[in-house]
Structure formats: structure tokens, C-alpha cells
Amino acid sequence: MKTNEELQRKVIEAINWEPLLSAAEIGVAAFDGIVTLTGCVNSYAKKEEAETAAKNVLGVKVVVEKIEVVLNDKTQKSDNEIASEIINTFKWHWDIPNDRVQVKVENGWVTLTGSLEWNYQKEEVKKAVSVLIGIKGIINNIMIISLSKDRINKKDIEDAIERNKIIGNTAITVEVLDNAVTLKGTVESWFQKNEASRLAWKAPGVLEVKNNLQVELAQ
Numbered sequence: 001m002k003t004n005e006e007l008q009r010k011v012i013e014a015i016n017w018e019p020l021l022s023a024a025e026i027g028v029a030a031f032d033g034i035v036t037l038t039g040c041v042n043s044y045a046k047k048e049e050a051e052t053a054a055k056n057v058l059g060v061k062v063v064v065e066k067i068e069v070v071l072n073d074k075t076q077k078s079d080n081e082i083a084s085e086i087i088n089t090f091k092w093h094w095d096i097p098n099d100r101v102q103v104k105v106e107n108g109w110v111t112l113t114g115s116l117e118w119n120y121q122k123e124e125v126k127k128a129v130s131v132l133i134g135i136k137g138i139i140n141n142i143m144i145i146s147l148s149k150d151r152i153n154k155k156d157i158e159d160a161i162e163r164n165k166i167i168g169n170t171a172i173t174v175e176v177l178d179n180a181v182t183l184k185g186t187v188e189s190w191f192q193k194n195e196a197s198r199l200a201w202k203a204p205g206v207l208e209v210k211n212n213l214q215v216e217l218a219q
Helices: 004-017 044-055 079-091 119-130 154-163 190-201
Strands: 026-031 034-041 062-065 101-106 109-116 137-140 171-177 180-187 208-211
Touching: 004 026, 004 034, 004 044, 034 044, 044 062, 044 119, 044 190, 079 101, 079 119, 109 119, 119 137, 154 171, 154 190, 180 190, 190 208
Parallel strands: 034 062, 109 137, 180 208
Antiparallel strands: 026 034, 101 109, 171 180
16 A cells, blocks of 8 residues: 555656646645645646646545636636636537537636437536636536436446446445436446446446445555
8 A cells, every 4th residue: 555655646647647637736645545636727728637637646535626717818708708608618529419518617717508318418518618718617507317218237337336346346236226227336446436337328328337446455
């Protein structure tokens, strides 16, 4: 198990490795697997990139993200300008049915609502919005309403996890109740935790994935 100093150094190295980020912008503290990120960046994309980089470091159990987006004259935009850019961005994404997504912008914060059939579409909406300049934060409240009438096949999800080379050797239990999937057990990294969710969302009929996996390093 890494010491606090080792984990802090690994997270700083991971952040420095990302082209968008600079160590001068992000402060990193580590204690017993809990990593706290602080500092100021000039875009939401940097804020999200820093969190993702930290989560993917082996040994990180929890990320407490306290990074603030501070805009300057070049990045500051009005809510109307941001809303207009989001609408135009959706037009270039064939996989986003923009007639089913509603956008609200208030003081640079974007709230996404509406309903989509697949979780990957929900993620694509957020990804498309997150790279735009002038955004301080995103609240993704889009609901998943599957048109599939199939019952969720628990074994299909278990098989998908087992054959996945990233998480196939981890202790994951899959529970299914109506249209909800719950993942329990332990994995060795946030990357594995996110990968398990991604696989579960692919099953037809899934409306909710509760990811209760704990991140624990193998002894």
C-alpha cells in the first residue's frame, strides 16, 4: 500500500501528464486513500480532467473535488451565449436526440434534463457540453427511459464482467430488481469501478445502475 506521500506524488504526476492541466493549478492532498483536489482552473473541462486523472491512479479510494472554475475576460460568456453554443453543438452529434434534451443555463451552470433511451447518450450529452468555454459546472439530470420490453438478464451482465480483461478477476456481485442493477463487492481502482458501471448499462432494459463497489487494493 502506498504511503500518503507516495499517493500524493502519483496523483500529481497523473495530473501533470494531462495536456490540459498544470500542477500549478491543482493542489493535491492524500490521506489513507482519500485524495482532495483544490485550486482554480479557467474551464470546466480542466476541472473534470483533473478529477478523472486522480480517480485512475491505483490506490485512490475516494476523490474529494474542491476545484473552482474561475473565468477571465477571454473565457467569460453570458448564459445566452452558452445556451446558444450548446444547442449548436447538439446539431453536430448524430447520437444525441436534441429534441429530448432540455438545457438551462444560470450563472454559468448548465442543468441538463429530459429523457433518453441509453446511458451512453446521456454521457455523450455531458461530454459535448463539458468542453465548451464559459461553463462553471454541469448538473446532468437526464433520465433513462428504455424502450426495451426485455427483462434484465443478470447472467449476461455477469458474463460481460467476467470476460472483460480490465475487471474480470475482481469480486463483483450483480443484483437485479425490476429495471435496476446493483453492483457490490471490491475492485482495485476507480477505473475498474467505472468500467463495471459501463458494462451494466449496456444490458437492455436497464434504467438505473447503483454502483456500490468499494475501491480496495489487493493485499
